[in-house]
Amino acid sequence: MLGPKTNVADFEAVALPHLNDIFRTASGLLCNRTEAEDLSQDVYMHAWKSFHRFEPGTNCRAWLFKILFHRLHHHRRKWFQLKLTKEADLLEDTLQWEPPVKEQLSDEEILGALDKLPEDYRAVVLLADVEEFSYKEVAATLDIPMGTVMSRLSRARRLLREQLRDTAQSYGIGKIVGGDAS
Numbered sequence: 001m002l003g004p005k006t007n008v009a010d011f012e013a014v015a016l017p018h019l020n021d022i023f024r025t026a027s028g029l030l031c032n033r034t035e036a037e038d039l040s041q042d043v044y045m046h047a048w049k050s051f052h053r054f055e056p057g058t059n060c061r062a063w064l065f066k067i068l069f070h071r072l073h074h075h076r077r078k079w080f081q082l083k084l085t086k087e088a089d090l091l092e093d094t095l096q097w098e099p100p101v102k103e104q105l106s107d108e109e110i111l112g113a114l115d116k117l118p119e120d121y122r123a124v125v126l127l128a129d130v131e132e133f134s135y136k137e138v139a140a141t142l143d144i145p146m147g148t149v150m151s152r153l154s155r156a157r158r159l160l161r162e163q164l165r166d167t168a169q170s171y172g173i174g175k176i177v178g179g180d181a182s
Helices: 004-014 016-030 033-049 060-096 107-115 119-130 135-142 146-170
Strands: none
Touching (some): 004 016, 107 119, 119 146, 135 146
16 A cells, blocks of 8 residues: 555546546536535545545546546435426526527527536536547446437437527528528
């Protein structure tokens, strides 16, 4: 077993460079900065406690993301009731309010559409399209079959296109004269 100083140095060298990625993904999944900070700290606490089981030379980033999703599922029961209320309020607000036509598609609109995706779809999009994990790495991180990754990613992208279609068309993106831009 390595000495305490070596463990700290090893942990800092391989795990800490991924802190921003873990926080960004947690923020995207939870849509709440405070909860994302708590979850990120929890991930690193568990990573530190189990660092003796990490195999040097393997993909530490994927290992940390696996911990992230494990901790997310573990804490979901605690947050479940609050998230249901927020999602219901978001849906109600979305149905009542129509945004004005803007000159360009904004990051907020894209992120808003991403936030409206079901959590399982959002997780796959964040890992595959934002964090650029391979389908195999996404499947391993989420403990789901690769076919499920591909299916969820396809459905999530379709939902995003549907959510952003009217906004994009108002900017002249994807318009087809005399036809439907699908």
